[in-house]
Structures are given as C-alpha cells and as structure tokens.
Amino acid sequence: MTVRQITLGGHNHRFADLASLLAAATPERSGDVLAGVAARSEQERVAAQALLADLPLTTFLDEVVVPYEDDEVTRLIVDSHDAAAFAPVASMTVGEFRDHLLAPSTDTTALARGLTPEMVAAVSKLMRVQDLISVARRTPVVxxxxxxxxxxxxxxxxxxxxxxxxxxxxxxxxxxxxxxxxxxxxxxxxxxxxxxxxxxxxxxxxxxxxxxxxxxxxxxxxxxxxxxxxxxxxxxxxxxxxxxxxxxxxxxxxxxxxxxxxxxxxxxxxxxxxxxxxxxxxxxxxxxxxxxxxxxxxxxxxxxxxxxxxxxxxxxxxxxxxxxxxxxxxxxxxxxxxxxxxxxxxxxxxxxxxxxxxxxxxxxxxxxxxxxxxxxxxxxxxxxxxxxxxxxxxxxxxxxxxxxxxxxxxxxxxxxxxxxxxxxxxxxxxxxxxxxxxxxxxxxxxxxxxxxxxxxxx
Missing domain, CATH: 3.20.20.70 (Aldolase class I)
Structure with missing residues (x-):
C-alpha cells in the first residue's frame, strides 16, 4: 500500500491506499457514507481529487483495489489488459487523461480495451456533468x-x-x-x-x-x-x-x-x-x-x-x-x-x-x-x-x-x-x-x- 498525502488550506490529508483515495475523491453519495469510505468533508474531497488528478494512469496497472489473489474480477481486469490500446495514453496522469478525452479530436472508442475500470472511474470523479455527457456522446458502442x-x-x-x-x-x-x-x-x-x-x-x-x-x-x-x-x-x-x-x-x-x-x-x-x-x-x-x-x-x-x-x-x-x-x-x-x-x-x-x-x-x-x-x-x-x-x-x-x-x-x-x-x-x-x-x-x-x-x- 502506498500512502499519499497533500497539504491543502493548512491541513494535511492522508490516504492510506488507492481505494481510500478513489473513495474520498467521489462526489457525495449516501452509499459511500453508509460504507464508511466517503470523504469526511468537502475539503478532504477536493484534496483527494487534487491528488488523483496528478496520479499517473500506470498506477492502476501496478496497484489494485481488490487483491488479485482473492478476486477473479481483478484477475480478469489485469490479465485482459491490452497494452497496445493503452499506449497512446500511457504517459498521462488522470488529469491529463481528462483533458485528452475532452479534446474533440480524440478517438475515444479506440482506447476501450486499454483502459481498466479503475482508470475510467478515476477520471469520472474529476468531471462535471457536461464533461460526462460530452465524452459519452462521442463514444458510440454498436x-x-x-x-x-x-x-x-x-x-x-x-x-x-x-x-x-x-x-x-x-x-x-x-x-x-x-x-x-x-x-x-x-x-x-x-x-x-x-x-x-x-x-x-x-x-x-x-x-x-x-x-x-x-x-x-x-x-x-x-x-x-x-x-x-x-x-x-x-x-x-x-x-x-x-x-x-x-x-x-x-x-x-x-x-x-x-x-x-x-x-x-x-x-x-x-x-x-x-x-x-x-x-x-x-x-x-x-x-x-x-x-x-x-x-x-x-x-x-x-x-x-x-x-x-x-x-x-x-x-x-x-x-x-x-x-x-x-x-x-x-x-x-x-x-x-x-x-x-x-x-x-x-x-x-x-x-x-x-x-x-x-x-x-x-x-x-x-x-x-x-x-x-x-x-x-x-x-x-x-x-x-x-x-x-x-x-x-x-x-x-x-x-x-x-x-x-x-x-x-x-x-x-x-x-x-x-x-x-x-x-x-x-x-x-x-x-x-x-x-x-x-x-x-x-x-x-x-x-x-x-x-x-x-x-x-x-
């Protein structure tokens, strides 16, 4: 587990692992509060989103949120990842990936097999409603x-x-x-x-x-x-x-x-x-x-x-x-x-x-x-x-x-x-x-x- 921290507004925010960072960066919903994983304040949510924006996409290939040895869904995600499809965005952070997706010239459909669920969940947490709509509209699946x-x-x-x-x-x-x-x-x-x-x-x-x-x-x-x-x-x-x-x-x-x-x-x-x-x-x-x-x-x-x-x-x-x-x-x-x-x-x-x-x-x-x-x-x-x-x-x-x-x-x-x-x-x-x-x-x-x-x- 990698501890990540950031100082924001005079407060130091620490996140024990990738799962806790993703959870804290999520816009508020009652299920995460019920599970005890939600951000404890809006300031902590912003801090988590700031850290998440600077996180390299490759982090999601090195760290998993559910252990590989315990979970066949994790094994499916890791073992089926398409490195060639991922290559065009492999050098990006989550924040840079967001900007890339919002660029009108980006072919979003070509990326699908190179992306893990955790990558797309992470970038969605940095998006406004209009961003979610804009990218999805340009990504037909037939x-x-x-x-x-x-x-x-x-x-x-x-x-x-x-x-x-x-x-x-x-x-x-x-x-x-x-x-x-x-x-x-x-x-x-x-x-x-x-x-x-x-x-x-x-x-x-x-x-x-x-x-x-x-x-x-x-x-x-x-x-x-x-x-x-x-x-x-x-x-x-x-x-x-x-x-x-x-x-x-x-x-x-x-x-x-x-x-x-x-x-x-x-x-x-x-x-x-x-x-x-x-x-x-x-x-x-x-x-x-x-x-x-x-x-x-x-x-x-x-x-x-x-x-x-x-x-x-x-x-x-x-x-x-x-x-x-x-x-x-x-x-x-x-x-x-x-x-x-x-x-x-x-x-x-x-x-x-x-x-x-x-x-x-x-x-x-x-x-x-x-x-x-x-x-x-x-x-x-x-x-x-x-x-x-x-x-x-x-x-x-x-x-x-x-x-x-x-x-x-x-x-x-x-x-x-x-x-x-x-x-x-x-x-x-x-x-x-x-x-x-x-x-x-x-x-x-x-x-x-x-x-x-x-x-x-x-």
Whole structure:
C-alpha cells in the first residue's frame, strides 16, 4: 500500500491506499457514507481529487483495489489488459487523461480495451456533468442481434411488460401498449414473478409468438437466473438473450450465484442457438451502484468504482445490452434525485468508455427523495449523451417490482425533442405496419393501423 498525502488550506490529508483515495475523491453519495469510505468533508474531497488528478494512469496497472489473489474480477481486469490500446495514453496522469478525452479530436472508442475500470472511474470523479455527457456522446458502442443498437442519432427502449402474477393477458396487453407507442426495439424483457423454468419457457413462447406473428425485428428476454437459462436452452426454449445481474467483485457475484466460468458456459450456449439475424451479441447484463455494498462484498471500495468493475465483467462476454438500474436499490445508496442523476451519467460514461453498450433504467424507489422531474431531467441528459437504450413501463409505474421508471410516452418525448430515432430495423417495421405518420411520428390511438394491430393481438 502506498500512502499519499497533500497539504491543502493548512491541513494535511492522508490516504492510506488507492481505494481510500478513489473513495474520498467521489462526489457525495449516501452509499459511500453508509460504507464508511466517503470523504469526511468537502475539503478532504477536493484534496483527494487534487491528488488523483496528478496520479499517473500506470498506477492502476501496478496497484489494485481488490487483491488479485482473492478476486477473479481483478484477475480478469489485469490479465485482459491490452497494452497496445493503452499506449497512446500511457504517459498521462488522470488529469491529463481528462483533458485528452475532452479534446474533440480524440478517438475515444479506440482506447476501450486499454483502459481498466479503475482508470475510467478515476477520471469520472474529476468531471462535471457536461464533461460526462460530452465524452459519452462521442463514444458510440454498436451491437446487434435482430436490431442494431447504439448507432449515433438513435435511442432504443426495453419494453418491460412485468406483471405481479405473470398473467399472460396482462403481459400481452402491456406488449401491445408498448409496440403501439414505438417501444421494444432494444428488447421485450420480462422480470418474471418466479424463477420457475416452465414459467420462463411459457413467457418466452408468449413473446416469441407475438414477434413471429407480426415479424417484429426485436429480441425477447425473460430475466431469469443464468442457471435457469442454461436449463431451458437444453429443453429447446426460444432463448434470444441470456440475462444475469452482475457486480464488480467476485464475492458480490457469488451473492448473485454466478462465476465467470458459468457466464462463459451460458454465453457459448446462447451463441450456439444462432437466433440473431443482423448480429450475434446475445448476452444482457444489469448492474447498479451499491450492489456490492448491499452484499457486504465491497472490500472498502467506493460503489462507483465497483460499478465500473462490473462493466469489465460485462465486456468479457460481448453483450447486446447492459444497463445500470441507477436508482433501484434505494436511498441508502443514492439518496436523492441529484445523486441518482450524477450516478446515471457516471455509469453511462464509464460503460461507454470501456466499450460496453450502456443503457439506463432511469428509476427510483418510492422512499427516495426523488420524483418524476428528476427522471425527466436524467432522461433528457442521457438522450443528449447518446445513451443506447432506456427501460419503459406503462405509466412509469412498475406494478410488479414496485418502483418508478420511465413510461412509453417518456421515450416518445425524448425522441421527439432530441431528434432521435428507434433502431433502424424497428423503425422500418413501424413504418411498414403504418404505425408512423408521414412525419415519422407515432400514430394516434384510433387510426386504422392501430386498430388492426390491437385486434390481431387481442
């Protein structure tokens, strides 16, 4: 461990190791306070950021925040580092790297495999909101399965037709609602009420029947545990995407019941099905700041750095989709709208810089100090930042998971005011089905095309 210190305003500030320096430099959030790793004052936070700005990027190759011998995520990060991709920035400090990223001429996409999660977490701690947006916007990450996602000028949506009892009629009604409002080009993804393999198969067949009946270019996913997905693939279920929640430490992933080897097995199984038409990206991961802390698996590292480490896990499996459920864990980890907004933009920035196709579930729990104004603001900022996709539910209220998210109408708002389009294959389907008018807008309820689609799905 290397002790680092700085005198600022007549006070000497000492940081025992790299993890404590990163934690103290992090903008305030309730999870770090709960974990006992946050800066004790704004002066200490500024001192940590000043030290961090002068830290060589190579420090993150020499020092780790979670021991190599104890953690397979650390081993993945260290062993997969691409020295050639890192070479253009190898001589820089974290502060110089920030300036380099903000230069309009910098090719940010070429750096991805040369950067470690700790590097991108560190530089994000020195950035304002506009910096996070500017760099992320210039860093597209394009993936494909039946739709092509992440193209500049597009913003896709996950249509989330959850139901508290997995009722087929209720789920179908939500799918119809979402499709009529132009949602579903990223995925039609259901959080099942149970992890029953047979229930998972039934839900997959429900969505696949709708997709095939109307030749909808999208992909389906029932967000069951990866072991359930492996079982039902062997039983011939129509699995498009394999889902799993992941985190930034081995111990936290163990709490989710997964290892890297298990994810590799599932990835190979899904690839073997060959169900994609325009691409082969077939994994879907969800993450969230605070997941390692809630599992008591944070190793004294701040939650935002650990979140970035989760993206290294995701990157290993070439996913179609990754999203942070930014306010889902609750105010114990992100207290209010300001902290949620900052975290969502950090996560999006860090994921994109690491080469991960980032989306965001713009959400909050009902006991958080947040409201729909906060979700409107974060959605707008993410749209400007080039977010790959967002998650939408009817009316913005998930009746199964009991939290507040975005509605299908919210996504229409963002596309309209920011001039964003759905994924190209899905946009062509909407036009073919006459669900778009001559100006590219979703048709109003009551039009002949809408009535026809509704009647066909009833």
């Amino acid at each position: 993936t494909a399965f039946r739709t092509t996602l992440g193209l500049p000028g597009t913003m896709a949506t996950r249509l989330q037709p959850n139901h508290p009892t997995d009722d087929p009629v209720g789920i179908t009604a939500t799918i119809v609602d979402g499709l009529l409002l132009g949602s579903g080009d990223a995925v039609i993804g259901i959080n099942p009420a149970t992890d029953s393999p047979q229930r998972t198969i039934d839900l997959l067949r429900l969505v696949d029947d709708v997709r095939l009946r109307y030749d909808i270019p999208t992909q389906s996913c029932v967000l069951a545990h990866v072991t359930t997905s492996l079982e039902i693939m062997e039983r011939g279920a129509p699995v498009d995407l394999v889902f799993q929640s992941i985190a930034g430490t081995q111990a936290a992933n163990s709490g989710f019941g997964v290892t890297l080897d298990l994810l590799r097995e599932a990835h190979q199984a899904a690839l073997g099905l060959g169900r994609g038409t325009v691409g082969t990206h077939c994994m879907y991961f969800e993450t969230g700041q605070g997941s390692a802390l809630s599992a008591d698996a944070h190793h004294g590292v701040d939650q935002q750095t650990l979140e970035a480490r989760a993206y290294a896990v995701a990157r290993e499996f070439d996913p179609l989709l990754v999203n942070t459920v930014v306010g889902f864990i609750g105010p114990e980890y992100l207290y209010d709208g300001k902290q949620i907004t900052r975290a969502g933009l950090e996560d999006h920035f860090c994921g994109k810089l690491l080469g991960v196709p980032m989306g965001v579930d713009v959400c909050y729990t009902n006991h958080a100090e947040a409201d729909a104004d906060d979700t409107d603001a974060l959605l707008t900022l993410l749209g400007v930042a080039g977010c790959s996709f967002v998650i939408c539910v009817p009316g913005g209220d998930d009746v199964m998971l009991h939290y507040q998210s975005l509605s299908f109408h919210d996504a229409l708002y963002a596309r309209q005011v920011l001039g964003l389009a759905p994924a190209p294959e899905f946009a062509a389907w909407l036009e073919r089905m006459e669900l778009l008018d001559g100006a590219g807008r979703i048709r109003e309820i009551g039009s002949p095309a809408v009535r026809a689609l509704t009647a066909g799905l009833a």
